Amino acid sequence: xxxxxxxxxxxxxxxxxxxxxxxxxxxxxxxxxxxxxxxxxxxxxxxxxxxxxxxxxxxxxxxxxxxxxxxxxxxxxxxxxxxxxxxxxxxxxxxxxxxxxxxxxxxxxxxxxxxxxxxxxxxxxxxxxxxxxxxxxxxxxxxxxxxxxxxxxxxxxxxxxxxxxxxxxxxxxxxxxxxxxxxxxxxxxxxxxxxxxxxxxxxxxxxxxxxxxxxxxxxxxxxxxxxxxxxxxxxxxxxxxxxxxxxxxxxxxxxxxxxxxxxxxxxxxxxxxxxxxxxxxxxxxxxxxxxxxxxxxxxxxxxxxxxxxxxxxxxxxxxxxxxxxxxxxxxx
Numbered sequence: 001x002x003x004x005x006x007x008x009x010x011x012x013x014x015x016x017x018x019x020x021x022x023x024x025x026x027x028x029x030x031x032x033x034x035x036x037x038x039x040x041x042x043x044x045x046x047x048x049x050x051x052x053x054x055x056x057x058x059x060x061x062x063x064x065x066x067x068x069x070x071x072x073x074x075x076x077x078x079x080x081x082x083x084x085x086x087x088x089x090x091x092x093x094x095x096x097x098x099x100x101x102x103x104x105x106x107x108x109x110x111x112x113x114x115x116x117x118x119x120x121x122x123x124x125x126x127x128x129x130x131x132x133x134x135x136x137x138x139x140x141x142x143x144x145x146x147x148x149x150x151x152x153x154x155x156x157x158x159x160x161x162x163x164x165x166x167x168x169x170x171x172x173x174x175x176x177x178x179x180x181x182x183x184x185x186x187x188x189x190x191x192x193x194x195x196x197x198x199x200x201x202x203x204x205x206x207x208x209x210x211x212x213x214x215x216x217x218x219x220x221x222x223x224x225x226x227x228x229x230x231x232x233x234x235x236x237x238x239x240x241x242x243x244x245x246x247x248x249x250x251x252x253x254x255x256x257x258x259x260x261x262x263x264x265x266x267x268x269x270x271x272x273x274x275x276x277x278x279x280x281x282x283x284x285x286x287x288x289x290x291x292x293x294x295x296x297x298x299x300x301x302x303x304x305x306x307x308x309x310x311x312x313x314x315x316x317x318x319x320x321x322x323x324x325x326x327x328x329x330x331x332x
Contacts, residue, residue, distance in 0.1 A: 027178050030185035033103050037318055039176035040095040048091065059171065061101050062164055063108035066301035070247045085308055088234055090214035093311040095175070100307055100317060102172040104300040106186055109168040111296055113161040115289040120158045122282030123151040191303050192322060198245060204238045204309060205231075211314035238312065241305045248302040255295040262288040 028035055040046065045053060086094060127147040130139050169182040199207075208215060215234070219227050262284070269284040307317040 027176065027181060027183065029183055030187045031183050032187040033100065033189040033318060036099050036103055036172070036176050037096050039178065040092060040099055043095050043175070043177045045098075046091040046095050050087075053086075053091070058098060061105040061171075062168055063112065063297065064101055064105050064300060064304070066244065066304060069251070069297060069301055070244045085237060085311060087218075087230070088208075088215055088237060089212070089311045093214075093317065096317050097304070097307060097311060099172070099175045100304060102168065102175040103186065103189075104304065106165070106168040106172050106183075107188055108293070108297055108300065109161070109164045110186075111289075111293045113158070113165050115286060115293055116154070116158040116161040118282070118289055119286045120151075120154050122286055123147075123154045125282065127151045189303075189318075191299060191320070194245075194249070194302055194306070198242055201235060201238050201242065204242075204313065205235050207313045208234055208238070212312060213314060215312075234312070238309070241309050244305045245302060248298055248305070251298045252295070252302070255291065255298055258291045259288070259295060262291045 027039075045056075048056075085097070089097075127144070130144050130147055133139050134141065134144050166182065169184075170179075173179050173182050198204075209219075209231075215230070219230055222230060266284040266288050269280055303320065306320050310320070311317050
């Protein structure tokens with residue numbers, strides 16, 4: 001029987017699968033942000049021409065909605081505002097920022113799942129007690145049905161959160177060019193302090209025009225009119241990122257204030273519960289988790305904004321440089 005020669009496409013597909021399996025074996029678990037960013041170099045998106053890349057838009061993050069977070073949903077929703085840089089930085093830097101977003105999105109999905117699991121327990125406990133007491137004729141079937149309907153809403157939310165954990169991991173796996181193996185555990189990055197002051201728009205624009213070699217090459221190849229448009233896009237992007245950082249600084253202070261309040265409230269609820277006084281302990285725990293989740297989201301969006309400004313200036317997106325300490329003036 002004659003030997004059948006494999007089709008060239010099958011050979012290519014086999015090679016891609018083999019490469020993917022090899023990469024899957026090499027990806028650490030747990031994985032850190034530093035390690036994840038190293039996979040940007042080999043991603044096929046970094047080799048695509050700009051017009052081809054536009055045919056394959058990236059899906060939006062599930063949780064890291066920095067534009068709406070900054071403006072507290074007061075502005076018209078615009079998901080494109082979270083994609084500020086595609087024409088101003090190299091495909092490689094864009095992929096690094098994509099990995100950073102996906103990494104943060106997984107961490108937020110995990111925190112959301114914790115919050116929703118706690119919330120589900122809050123709703124289940126009174127349902128279970130009411131069922132037991134219904135058997136003692138202290139509650140009716142109507143009482144149980146009402147609590148069960150409320151519980152099922154929360155249970156569905158928990159199920160969606162668990163699904164989001166898998167979905168965000170799948171998107172991260174795609175971002176690190178490892179679609180066949182989803183990372184199970186992530187090492188959260190140590191972000192540290194944020195700078196108290198930022199350079200001006202003009203200073204950042206000048207640094208970008210001087211040090212962003214990819215942008216410099218693009219401007220050299222552009223007509224005078226296109227170059228003017230590029231410069232306007234650059235300044236507008238810098239303005240938006242600086243405004244976000246200003247808003248996030250205020251939002252971070254608000255989040256800290258709310259967490260302190262929720263901590264005190266939780267402690268009081270726990271004390272009442274231990275004294276067998278009517279208490280909303282479960283709800284207090286859920287609200288505390290919600291406040292901590294928003295603090296985490298604000299922290300990640302601040303980090304991303306600084307990373308985007310770094311990319312514009314031709315600097316590494318991570319790790320973020322430590323804020324410079326102000327020199328104390330010596331008394332004369």
